[in-house]
Amino acid sequence: MPTFRILSFVIALLAAASAWGAGAVSEHPLKIVASNYPLAYFAERLAGSWATVTLPAPADADPAYWRPDVKAVGAMQKADLILLNGADYEKWLAHVALPRLKRVDTSAGFRDRFIRIENAVVHSHGPAGQHSHEGTAYTTWLDFDQAAQQAEAVAKALIVRRPELETAVLDALKALQTDLAGLDGELKRIATAKPGVPLMASHPVYQYLARRYGLNLKSVHWEPGEMPPEKEWTELGKTLTVHPAKTMLWEARPSPAIADKLSAKGVTSVVFDPCANRPESGDFLAVMKRNIENLKMALQR
Amino acid sequence: MRHDFYLAWRHLRHHRTRTLILVLCLGLIAALPLGLHQVLEAGEYWMTRRAEATPLLVGARGSSVDLTLGALYFSETGVPTIRMQEADRITATGWADALPVYARHRVQDQPLIGVTLDYFDFRGLAPAQGELPAILGDCVLGADAADRLGLGPGGTLASSSENAFDLAGSYPLKLHVTGVLAKAHSPDDHAVFVDIQTAWVIEGLGHGHGETQAAPTRPDSPFGSPTVRRADAGLLTYTEITPENLEFFHFHGDPATYPISAVIALPHDTRAATLLQGRYLDDHSETEIVRPLDVTRGLLQNIFRVGALFDGILLLVGTIALLLVALVFSLSLRLRQREIETIYLLGCARLTVLRLLFAEILLIALIAAAVCAAVLATAAPYASDLARHFILS
Numbered sequence: 001m002p003t004f005r006i007l008s009f010v011i012a013l014l015a016a017a018s019a020w021g022a023g024a025v026s027e028h029p030l031k032i033v034a035s036n037y038p039l040a041y042f043a044e045r046l047a048g049s050w051a052t053v054t055l056p057a058p059a060d061a062d063p064a065y066w067r068p069d070v071k072a073v074g075a076m077q078k079a080d081l082i083l084l085n086g087a088d089y090e091k092w093l094a095h096v097a098l099p100r101l102k103r104v105d106t107s108a109g110f111r112d113r114f115i116r117i118e119n120a121v122v123h124s125h126g127p128a129g130q131h132s133h134e135g136t137a138y139t140t141w142l143d144f145d146q147a148a149q150q151a152e153a154v155a156k157a158l159i160v161r162r163p164e165l166e167t168a169v170l171d172a173l174k175a176l177q178t179d180l181a182g183l184d185g186e187l188k189r190i191a192t193a194k195p196g197v198p199l200m201a202s203h204p205v206y207q208y209l210a211r212r213y214g215l216n217l218k219s220v221h222w223e224p225g226e227m228p229p230e231k232e233w234t235e236l237g238k239t240l241t242v243h244p245a246k247t248m249l250w251e252a253r254p255s256p257a258i259a260d261k262l263s264a265k266g267v268t269s270v271v272f273d274p275c276a277n278r279p280e281s282g283d284f285l286a287v288m289k290r291n292i293e294n295l296k297m298a299l300q301r
Numbered sequence: 302m303r304h305d306f307y308l309a310w311r312h313l314r315h316h317r318t319r320t321l322i323l324v325l326c327l328g329l330i331a332a333l334p335l336g337l338h339q340v341l342e343a344g345e346y347w348m349t350r351r352a353e354a355t356p357l358l359v360g361a362r363g364s365s366v367d368l369t370l371g372a373l374y375f376s377e378t379g380v381p382t383i384r385m386q387e388a389d390r391i392t393a394t395g396w397a398d399a400l401p402v403y404a405r406h407r408v409q410d411q412p413l414i415g416v417t418l419d420y421f422d423f424r425g426l427a428p429a430q431g432e433l434p435a436i437l438g439d440c441v442l443g444a445d446a447a448d449r450l451g452l453g454p455g456g457t458l459a460s461s462s463e464n465a466f467d468l469a470g471s472y473p474l475k476l477h478v479t480g481v482l483a484k485a486h487s488p489d490d491h492a493v494f495v496d497i498q499t500a501w502v503i504e505g506l507g508h509g510h511g512e513t514q515a516a517p518t519r520p521d522s523p524f525g526s527p528t529v530r531r532a533d534a535g536l537l538t539y540t541e542i543t544p545e546n547l548e549f550f551h552f553h554g555d556p557a558t559y560p561i562s563a564v565i566a567l568p569h570d571t572r573a574a575t576l577l578q579g580r581y582l583d584d585h586s587e588t589e590i591v592r593p594l595d596v597t598r599g600l601l602q603n604i605f606r607v608g609a610l611f612d613g614i615l616l617l618v619g620t621i622a623l624l625l626v627a628l629v630f631s632l633s634l635r636l637r638q639r640e641i642e643t644i645y646l647l648g649c650a651r652l653t654v655l656r657l658l659f660a661e662i663l664l665i666a667l668i669a670a671a672v673c674a675a676v677l678a679t680a681a682p683y684a685s686d687l688a689r690h691f692i693l694s
Contacts, residue, residue: 067548073435077418094507094556095547097434097496099418100388101398 030161033076034083035090036063036276038141039106041284042151043083046172047158050165054079055278063276064138067092081157085150087114089138104157106150107140114140115207137207139274144184144288146208148177183288187213190292194299200239200248200267205274218243224254233261240265247298270298305653309660319633323626323665328672330622334615335673336680341608344688345601348374351487352597354424356574357397359387359581360563362589369596372402372563374488374689375412379405382560383588389557391566394580396573400565403500408460408476411446414492415500415561421482423567426489430454431480437502437550438542440476440495444484450493452478458493459540460503474503475541486685501552501559502542509542509550566590630662 030051034040040055047053056072057063068076073096076082082098084090086107107114115137141147155173159166191213204219218239222228228236248262249272259269271294273279275287282290313320351373360368361381371380382405391399400423403415418433420426431454433441442452452458456478476495484490501507542550552559568574581590634641641654680687 069544070435074432077433077435092548094498094552095437095550097418097436097439097498099422100400101417101419 030081030158031079032081032083033079036085037278038147038275038284039083039085039150039154040278042147042154042176043081043158045176046151046155046169047165048168048172050162050168051081051158057277059277061277064089064091068096073097080161083154083157085138085140086111087138087140088136089140104153106153107146109149109153110140110146113146115211117204117207137204139205139276140208142206142274143208143212144180144187145212148180148184151176151180179285183285183292184212186292187295190296190299191215197247197299198243198245200236200243200245202248202250202254205251206249206272209272216243217249218245222254222258224250224252224258227255227257237265240267246301249295268298268301270294305656305660306664309657309664312657313661313664319629320665320668323629324668324672326622327626327665327669328676330619331669331673332676334612334619335677337608337611337615339677339681340684340687340691341605343684344604344691347487347685347688348597348601349594352593355565355593356568357566357577357590358563358593359383359391359566359588359590362587365589365591365596366600368563368589368591369593369600371404372565373593375404375414375492377407377412380562382562383564384557385559385561386557387588388561388564391564391577394577396577397566397568400567401497401561402563402565403497403560404562405560406460406500406503408458408493409450411443411449412488412492413440413460413500413503414494415497416494417497420494420565423565424485424487424489426482426485428480429483431478434479434494434496434499436542436544436547437496437499437507438474438477439479439499440493441480441482442478443482443490443492443494445490446493447478447481449491452481454478454480472540474499477542488689497561498552499542501556502550504560506554506559507550507552509546630658634658 029049030047032040032043032047032051032053034043034053034055036057037055040053043051043053054075055063056068056075057066076096076098079102082103084093084103084105086105117135117137141150151173155169158169162169187209195214196216199215199217201217201219202222202224204221206215206217206219209215210217220228220232220236220239222232246266246268247270248267250269251271251273253259253271254262254269262269272291273287275284275291279287352369355373358369358372360372361383363381367376367378368380370376371378382403385401388399388401391397398419400420401415401417402420404412406413406415421433428441429444431441440458442450447453450456450458458476458478459473460476461473476493476499482489482494495503498507566577568577578590581588644654644657645651
């Protein structure tokens with residue numbers, strides 16, 4: 001009898017240990033690194049508490065011009081999933097060693113619809129130094145249909161790594177795509193109501209937004225905190241004669257001096273934040289709703 | 302019986318030189334075939350284990366043996382290259398994961414292997430010291446390569462120049478050692494690993510430019526102060542990649558067209574493996590898919606056929622050697638005729654003489670067996686090196 005009891009105890013102990021082990025393995029959260037905030041937001045929405053999502057670019061940097069140092073590369077190498085925007089967004093990718101099988105190019109599905117930028121102006125602002133926007137337009141997520149495809153790519157990658165989460169991830173994807181479709185529908189409605197209204201953009205980052213929603217947009221290379229030189233104002237004046245825009249889209253609120261000077265020229269400053277980095281308040285959806293509301297008010301004027 | 306062995310031992314000791322020659326002859330004759338089999342078995346284990354762990358291999362159509370030996374065992378013969386897009390094509394099927402391998406270059410006589418970091422996970426390779434490569438120009442050494450080169454994390458080594466007479470060729474690249482891999486008892490131990498993009502920089506497909514500098518102003522110039530920028534600094538080709546000049550490195554052309562030696566395909570299941578193999582049935586295709594295990598088995602069969610031939614030769618040599626030993630014994634018995642007569646005269650039976658001879662033969666056989674075991678034990682650690690040298694070189 002005591003032998004039987006001991007045997008039962010050992011079997012129960014082994015069963016408990018194996019159950020705990022299996023639980024521990026599946027409960028290990030996925031380590032996800034995203035190259036910009038929209039992808040981090042998608043991953044957070046889709047994976048929920050099953051993943052820890054990291055955005056390695058500093059909070060005050062534009063992830064498109066951020067370069068990872070050796071420490072950041074080491075951290076990315078240890079991740080389970082590296083979400084990339086693609087469309088030449090991660091210019092540092094050719095300089096670092098990252099596992100190919102962990103990388104997910106979320107825009108690969110619509111590569112044939114990338115916008116090429118030719119003869120872009122080399123300019124500088126802030127401490128990041130000189131850069132140009134030549135190459136491929138990269139703010140792919142501002143076309144919310146493309147954003148939905150990127151979210152789907154993230155979902156597929158999550159399911160491959162955690163097949164047991166398929167139902168949860170697909171449910172979350174459906175909800176996320178519904179939200180994105182809502183934004184898409186709203187922007188389409190606004191743009192259709194006032195077709196062809198001339199608009200200016202402070203920076204050439206709205207190419208996909210303009211294409212998807214038929215916005216008549218021309219860009220300069222201005223920064224919200226840097227007063228453009230007089231030459232730039234002259235150029236703007238010339239542009240406005242052929243493209244009489246009453247609204248300029250900004251990535252962030254411009255300094256009052258710039259806004260006032262623009263206002264004197266009859267141009268209102270409107271913030272349409274691409275939200276490439278994590279916002280100080282709210283989330284991607286909230287920022288985009290605010291952007292749409294700003295654009296709507298501007299177009300109604 | 303104890304006395305027989307005592308007398309036999311004393312006799313053998315008295316005739317030391319003869320005993321030593323006999324023992325060495327017998328010991329080495331026994332050790333030779335056994336050692337050969339040890340090398341063959343080590344080779345079989347070493348090659349089969351590697352091939353078993355590599356489900357499918359895609360490379361340039363041609364010799365599947367060269368492809369397997371080049372991509373799996375980093376042989377010096379080299380493999381014709383294919384394009385990187387082959388790895389993308391395999392990934393796009395959704396049937397397998399693709400691991401590109403570029404094994405064209407050598408650095409200080411060690412194979413320089415360009416891989417993506419997934420290769421280390423796939424082979425179960427982890428750094429025993431330092432870290433895996435992080436940026437262009439970094440490398441990690443296999444355990445034996447680190448020993449041979451005398452390098453560790455923080456060290457540097459220069460890649461070999463492709464062609465000293467190629468004036469347009471790329472400069473050797475100074476590689477930074479970031480880590481040393483733990484011993485894996487595989488060809489990986491002898492390799493220097495770099496990220497595949499670094500291998501392309503060594504190939505000359507990627508290079509860096511210095512920042513252009515403003516040309517010095519010449520107030521006395523009849524053309525006024527120049528506004529052009531000097532281009533010579535822009536044409537500077539770096540031989541060392543550092544975090545400071547990293548951003549000036551770039552590649553020309555489409556990376557999908559860049560060369561690789563082979564793609565290790567890791568199918569998700571048996572069905573996926575079959576479907577993938579079906580993609581390469583076209584004889585006119587530039588690429589082929591092979592199962593390294595099949596190739597290795599075919600290769601080993603040939604090697605074992607040669608081994609069997611060696612066995613036959615060694616058997617003949619052994620027989621001749623044993624006949625010679627028997628001759629030596631019979632001649633020594635004639636020489637010992639007076640000694641044997643003395644034993645009879647002392648009152649010993651003829652059986653005693655036979656016992657004494659048997660004890661001598663047994664002692665010689667035992668000592669020869671010990672010599673054989675010692676030779677085999679000494680050679681055992683080098684068996685896989687010898688196998689690798691004879692099979693792959």
